[in-house]
Amino acid sequence: MLSAHCYGCHSTAVTQNGGLDLEDFNSLKQYIINDFRGDGIYGSKLYHCMLHAANALPMPPDYKLDSCDLNKMHTWLREGAKNN
Numbered sequence: 765m766l767s768a769h770c771y772g773c774h775s776t777a778v779t780q781n782g783g784l785d786l787e788d789f790n791s792l793k794q795y796i797i798n799d800f801r802g803d804g805i806y807g808s809k810l811y812h813c814m815l816h817a818a819n820a821l822p823m824p825p826d827y828k829l830d831s832c833d834l835n836k837m838h839t840w841l842r843e844g845a846k847n848n
């Protein structure tokens with residue numbers, strides 16, 4: 765899902781000259797930690813961006829993921845965001 769919707773702007777190849785590389789699990793991980801507050805609830809910044817929540821940069825910028833993709837992401841985060 766990340767490769768379909770995010771790597772277009774956040775892959776190792778694209779971000780060589782700076783920018784956020786989500787293909788790199790360590791940099792992805794920084795955005796998964798549940799310390800971000802948006803819409804009145806704490807959660808991961810990554811997920812808030814995907815929800816287009818208040819206070820977060822909407823990602824992807826030009827459209828919103830469908831609820832199926834968002835559910836998948838939510839499940840993956842709840843299971844501890846394993847590197848799989």
Ligand code: HEC
Binds near residue numbers: 771784810814821824
């Ligand atoms: C059309 C290009 C584009 C796409 C597609 C895109 N992003 Fe971004 N994203 C950006 C830009 C530009 C920034 C701001 C500069 C940067 O950090 O690279 C950004 C920043 C971010 C940030 C940092 C937000 C912050 O406040 O620090 C996160 C997290 C993020 N994107 C996640 C995602 C996720 C997850 C996806 C896929 C669901 C995605 N992006 C898809 C262009 C994109």
